[in-house]
Amino acid sequence: MTDESPRSFGFETRAIHAGSAPDPATGARATPIYQTTSFVFEDVDEAAALFNLQKVGFIYSRLTNPTVAVLEEKLANLEGGVGGTCTSSGHAAQILALFPLMGPGDELVASKKLYGGSLNQFANSFPRAFGWKVTFVDPDDPENFRKAITPRTKALFIESLANPGGVVCDIRAIADVADAAGIPLIVDNTMATPYLCRPIEHGATLVVHSTTKFLSGHGNSVGGIVIDSGKFDWRNGKFPALSEPEPGYHGLRFADTFGHLAFTIHGHAIGLRDLGPSMAPLNAFLTIAGVETLALRMERHCANAKAVAEFLKGHPAVAWVNYAGLPDSPYHALAKRYLPNGAGAVFTFGLKGGYEEGVRMVESVELFSHLANIGDTRSLIIHPASTTHRQLSPEGLKAAGATPDVIRISVGLESVDDIIADLDRALNKLG
Amino acid sequence: MTHDWYPDDFIRDVLGRVKTIAVVGATDNEVRASFYVTKYMTDKGFRMIPVNPGLVGKEVLGEKAYASLKDLPERPDMVDIFRNAEAAGAVAVEAAELGVPVIWMQLGVRNDEAAAKAEALGATVIMNRCPKIEYARLFGEIGRQGINSNIITTKKRPVKAVKKLI
Known part of the structure; x- marks a missing residue:
């Protein structure tokens, strides 16, 4: 073997080709729209392996779908993440990002200069529906995040470029505050897109998008995604949904068994399975076409x-x-x-x-x-x-x-x- | 050679030529990582031999378990080590001394000193990787659940490349 370092492809190449190999079943060059709810099993053993997460495959389009998976891989690649979970909207992506991290009584510290729709979701619905307490701080001074963190704080949440005030956050400084507290920084990168900013390179753990905006780019499909950097170790005692036995999977510990892929696999196997906001295959197809010219x-x-x-x-x-x-x-x-x-x-x-x-x-x-x-x-x-x-x-x-x-x-x-x-x-x- | 990064072709070649894999630190606990790897690779046609003194007298997925590598009736093509870095180093050197051609230490496990010794004995060493993840990544399956394979290709990849291996 050679000792040369990996040559990575450029952004434009990856925007077109990442995740989008020719369709393995037909050779179709454009990604087909797999407009189907379900996928047949070869036999009972295969079904069991799929349901136990021991085999990588398709069961039901609420969990995974071949068209949606192409978009997930493509956007994870462009953000420099290990994996992604597409959702029905950007708001659903925010819920799915927080769902494995938060329990009733847990806290989130968020920028007070977020998009107004996010402020409503965080300030009103999260506490009422889920018992999640959100503290809003001025993101211009990263120290404000540190001051607002309590033992119940499970994540920090900012926008790389805020909608619409032209506010840019110091991602690295806020990521350092999150690291010191042993919690992830979540960055909404909707307005910037990975072409302009890649938060994971600046220390973010999770990136969320409304793919409705510049990623799909043509005003024709609502969607969202959560992308995991794969760099956070969820076994520090703060994130039992990822580190403790999961009763829905015979006591599986996602962080132990799936390591750096745990968050993404949990996002499909628990997040989409139990909350249900999956992306429609047609929306994924339209968004894939949009991302190619991002x-x-x-x-x-x-x-x-x-x-x-x-x-x-x-x-x-x-x-x-x-x-x-x-x-x-x-x-x-x-x-x-x-x-x-x-x-x-x-x-x-x-x-x-x-x-x-x-x-x-x-x-x-x-x-x-x-x-x-x-x-x-x-x-x-x-x-x-x-x-x-x-x-x-x-x-x-x-x-x-x-x-x-x-x-x-x-x-x-x-x-x-x-x-x-x-x-x-x-x-x-x-x- | 550096162990910071392995070319895809190198890993693909290794996974394409091994058939029998001894799993050191195997388990019959169906939710542990080493069971997932054993199950997945078995389904892909590899023969996975469990090695764990605690499993002697038992079978995992139909294969008899052995206490140690030296107890195996035949030499495996590869050993996959689920132990911490220090213990894995000792297993790696033992495997190389027994003539096992490929020594694989799991994701998160790296022991450069042991790797150098095993390589000096003629073994090919891969560290800090998971054969299940690499298999799924290189043969086009891992993207099905939204994982970034980092593979760019314009070739049609068959759905079941795997079964051709054996």
Whole structure:
């Protein structure tokens, strides 16, 4: 044998080929859509081995599916993880990531600058439904996480690039706090995608995504994934679901028997089996097609976003722009460190004016679509105070960064001159 | 040779030429890792001989257990060692002295000193890897449960490459 070190393939090659070998049954070059609920057993012995997790194969599409598995392997590869578990949505991925770690009365310390939908899930439903207590801290100072950790804290949760405030977290510093406490850092990498940022390289244990956004990239399929780095030893006494005998599998200890693959195997064998939020094969197929062009799309998304941010910065009707790619952003230094290929394509800006101007802005644009999503080929716009955040009080709007003057955009892949012209026309109508 | 990393072709070649594997630290406890490896490799057509003094007089998956490598009636093609690094080192050297051509220490187990001795005696040594994981990874099965195989290929891989081995 030779002693040469492994030559790894580049990101673009892996985005296309990782996990996507030709279909072993038919040789189909594109990944087939295995639109089936179930898979026949060869015999009773094979069925037993599959149910005992002694054989790697397919039983039922709530647990594993060949199309979904291709996407799982592809995204795990791109993030530098050992495995992934796809879910029906990004919110389901967050539940599935925490499910093996948390029990009633356990605690999570999370950034208070998360996407609003995550804040609702964490602050309201987690405590009510599961008895999980979530403490929110300002992520700008990693020390805040350390101060909030108690003996019941089982994980830290941040976004690499927050939606939508242009907030970039110091992943390495927060990972060091998690390491010192013997708990995993979970990073939502939805806005950055592994093309712009790979949190595992900076010390994260788990990465979660809403694959609905830039990964699928075309606004056509809702989904999520949890990816495990394989680097955390779950046998430190804090994570009994992974380290103690599992009654549903004859006393199997996942961390003992499956080692660094334990989290991913548990995610399918227990998480998807018992919670049930599996990804549909068609959504996996569409997302696989999206990920193949991720590098090209993200390059253009970021280039367009930077041009749009610079244009808005100079427009007389705009008061401020929160884009980490601009040199005057307080997060610019962190963006250069963690997002060297671009600061993403979703950000907020403030209008000189208030609620009425915000409403007129979203109603005046013609190329932008007025809707509540991000990460589409199409440019998207929303006025949070009149839509997603309209139930909040004035104080709540301020805390959420959704004051009446705020507009959020997701810059798409149209001709950048057309994107800018559309915004310019709408802004000029405000004056 | 370095044991930090093994080329896929090297591991594929080793798993393609061994047929009989002695499992040192075998178990009949059906939820332990060494049982999972024994069961999986048996299903793939390998003959897995349990070696564990505590199992003498018993069988694991139809194969009679032996107390030690030197008690085996015939020389295995490979020994797979489920022991800690220190104990595994002694087993590795013993196996090499008995002429076992391939010595495999399980994932998480590495003993460079013993490996060097075994290699000097002519053995091929693999450490800190699991033959079940490598088999599933290299023959296209492991991705079925979302595990990253790190394999990039544009070739059609047969579903049951395994049974051709024996």
